[in-house]
Amino acid sequence: MFDFAWSEIALIGVVALIAIGPKDMPAALKAVAGVVKKARRMAAEFQTHVDEMMREADLHEVRQQIDEIRNFDLRGEVERTVDADGSLRATFASNPLDEPAKPAVATPDLPKNFTLERPADPEPAPDFVPPSAAPAPVAAGADEAPAFVPPGTHRA
Numbered sequence: 077m078f079d080f081a082w083s084e085i086a087l088i089g090v091v092a093l094i095a096i097g098p099k100d101m102p103a104a105l106k107a108v109a110g111v112v113k114k115a116r117r118m119a120a121e122f123q124t125h126v127d128e129m130m131r132e133a134d135l136h137e138v139r140q141q142i143d144e145i146r147n148f149d150l151r152g153e154v155e156r157t158v159d160a161d162g163s164l165r166a167t168f169a170s171n172p173l174d175e176p177a178k179p180a181v182a183t184p185d186l187p188k189n190f191t192l193e194r195p196a197d198p199e200p201a202p203d204f205v206p207p208s209a210a211p212a213p214v215a216a217g218a219d220e221a222p223a224f225v226p227p228g229t230h231r232a
Contacts (some may be wrong), residue, residue: 096104
């Protein structure tokens with residue numbers, strides 16, 4: 077706090093010993109120590125109050141910032157940034173490519189007992205074909221040509 081050298085403290089002690097006297101010196105030192113303690117206590121209390129005020133002020137600012145974030149209108153802010161004069165909104169509001177609304181189609185009056193029936197599913201093909209129903213094998217050397225003949229294997 078104060079910047080005193082040992083020589084300055086010794087000089088103050090000698091002057092106090094001469095001015096106060098050796099008999100009253102212990103009482104004077106107690107009184108000076110009490111004043112220093114009170115001054116330190118008051119400084120600590122003042123610092124505590126200042127710190128508390130700073131925390132409250134910071135909390136008030138934080139509360140304000142949180143309220144600003146809660147009330148932030150992102151859509152409005154984007155619209156103001158992108159379309160400041162409202163021309164884009166007007167363009168999309170009157171889009172010539174939009175189809176006009178189609179009129180409702182009138183349905184014929186149907187009898188109360190009318191039901192819509194789905195056509196019957198065809199029978200599924202059987203997975204197993206009995207040998208009697210299988211096509212007859214083609215005999216070797218028949219007149220049919222093979223579907224693919226690799227090059228260099230044909231007979232002359």
